Amino acid sequence: MSVQPEAIVIGASAGAVEALSVVLTALPASFRLPVIVVVHVPPDRRSVMAELFQAKCVLPVQEAEDKQPIVGGTIYFAPPDYHLLIEVDRCLSLSSDEPVLFSRPSIDVLFESAADAYGPTMIAIVLTGANHDGAAGLRAVVDAGGRGLVQDPETAFAAAMPEAAIQMCPSARVMSLEAIAQYLKEV
Incomplete structure (x- = not known):
């Protein structure tokens, strides 16, 4: 019997808006899990991701704030130039630690903290x-007993990130964006 998921983390970079538009807009108003998203955005200007997706999604969408309690049925985006982490008390945390793989926010930082906070009740998704x-963050989630999903590199705007995730985490399920959206609606 599989463990009931309690949260979803998603990482995306080049091609993120198009990919997330397929996945996030498919989630119904009754969706109960929190969705925490890191997209690589330029550090020197305001991100419009939360506003953009609030206009497209039926779920509430917001930019994450430090020490904010995680609420189900809400989509959170990492703000520019901060790492977004999940604390063990299920609150969000922002950090200005050094960039990881030239990125702040870093997908690995979010996923690794999510693995610590949620363990086997986590679903982690690597997109384009x-x-x-x-890749390392997805491995951490799967090693903690969580589920790993990866966008099929053949369908990705930029294939390097999903390919690296599959290489580091061969047990992850490789799916189209539409299949990922359907999977989430059924959890």
Whole structure:
């Protein structure tokens, strides 16, 4: 019997808006899990990700704030130039530690903290991107007993990130964006 998921983390980079538009807009108003998202965005200007997706999604969407309690049925985006972490007390935390793989926010940082906080009740998803961020984090989630999903590199705008995730975590399920959206609706 599989463990009931309690949270979802998603990482994306180049091609993120298009990929997330398929996955996040498919989630119904009744969706009960929190979704925490890191997208590589330029550090020197305001991100419009939360506003953009609030206009597209039926779920509430917001930019994450430090020490914010995680609420189910809400989509959180990492703010520019901060790592987004999940604390063991299920609150969000922002950090200005050094970039990881030239990225802050880092997908690996989010995923590794999520693995510590949620263990086997975590679903981690690596989408399109042009670097290797997310691969080590996905491995951490799967090693903690969580589920790993990866966008099929054949369908990704940039295949490097999903390919690295598959290489580091061969047990992850490789799926199209539509299949990922359907999978989440059924958890």
